[in-house]
Amino acid sequence: MNYRLYAFLLAWLLAVSTFAQPQPVMSTRPDPSGIRQGRFIGVVAGTAAFYTVTLLVLRKQWYKKRVPFHAFNDNREWLQMDKVGHAATAYCMSRGGYELMRWSGVNERTSILTGGLLALLFQSTLEVFDGYSEGWGFSKGDMLANAAGTALFMGQQYGAGQQIVTLKYGFRKTIFPQYRPNLLGKTTGQQLLKDYNGQQYWLSVNLASVVPVGPQFPRWLNLDIGYSGSGMIGGHDNPRVWDANGNEVRFERYRQFFISPDADLSRVGTFSPSLQRFIGTAQFFKIPAPTLEFSRVKGLRFHPWQVPED
Structure with a gap:
């Protein structure tokens, strides 16, 4: 929920x-x-x-x-x-x-x-x-x-x-809440919690912990694999909805997969242990970065900064 x-x-x-x-x-x-x-x-x-x-x-x-x-x-x-x-x-x-x-x-x-x-x-x-x-x-x-x-x-x-692998959260605004605002949220704050189309969940892997690297390799560099869904205005199926002009609008439900670099700032060695713990707790949100997306509907797409609004 x-x-x-x-x-x-x-x-x-x-x-x-x-x-x-x-x-x-x-x-x-x-x-x-x-x-x-x-x-x-x-x-x-x-x-x-x-x-x-x-x-x-x-x-x-x-x-x-x-x-x-x-x-x-x-x-x-x-x-x-x-x-x-x-x-x-x-x-x-x-x-x-x-x-x-x-x-x-x-x-x-x-x-x-x-x-x-x-x-x-x-x-x-x-x-x-x-x-x-x-x-x-x-x-x-x-x-x-x-x-x-x-x-x-x-x-x-x-x-x-x-923690070699961590889980993180990302969000972007989507077009879908306007069609079912009571379910998906009327404001951005509500949509953060309710709009699954805008939510992304990331499996973040610390590269220095899983592959052999030299001493100069940045220990804070992670590679993230993300997952989301799009086209959802109902839990199981989409109900019929209409736009402002009375035309029926239909959305196709599909999965999205992402890959993107990330940074685990809690591994920056110049930070004190207390600050590292603070960062480790606070870093629940994925840092925006260039992202490669794949879905069966839109194929392969590259986003230079963050996943755009759909």
Whole structure:
């Protein structure tokens, strides 16, 4: 569901603001466990507050009418853009929780486990809410995508001690919301959350971590593979719509695939460890760069800066 991206953006803002704010000095005596008490208290309190407030807001805005618990299968909706979004959100929440724990002085293994469990707790709570909500339902596909995103983060951090592959989000405005503004969004802010045609999800691979390179090769250089869909004004099928002149407008639904360079700024060695963690958490958004696109409808296209409006 689109509200998960909304919830993640709130979590992202919480993480960024926590890194950016100075923490109170609790004591100059070192803690044997390595935990920075001021930071740790702030992170725990902020996380608990975010979890509680966000669920209350979502319950009021999205879950207005409760029905008996039920499940539904939405795996074929929106050309699976929703499922990719679930995985990306779970991945980024896991990483954000991990980075905050490490910044607070918590040890590596505990931070990995805490980040992953927090992401699954949040996403699973929303799935249970869906199960009691009219018009939606508990989705096994959503839960599988949530687990996949969390596993991507935890598996890499446990196994490699770094994130060789990351998941990122991109957006461009499209022509489709004007035909169904209540579903796809009336404003740009709403379209960021609702218009799957404008959303792109990127699998970002750090080249220096997967191919043999020399010492002069930029360690921050990534190669991204992106996915999106276009022509969608309904979940499964497109309803009939008309333009301002009364002419029927039809859109063909199709998948889009992209490849583009990117930068992992958290690997810039001149940055301090705290700044690297801040950047790693904040870098959820794909940096605009020259992009090669392929789709069965429009074939191969090159975009010199970013993917244009369709």
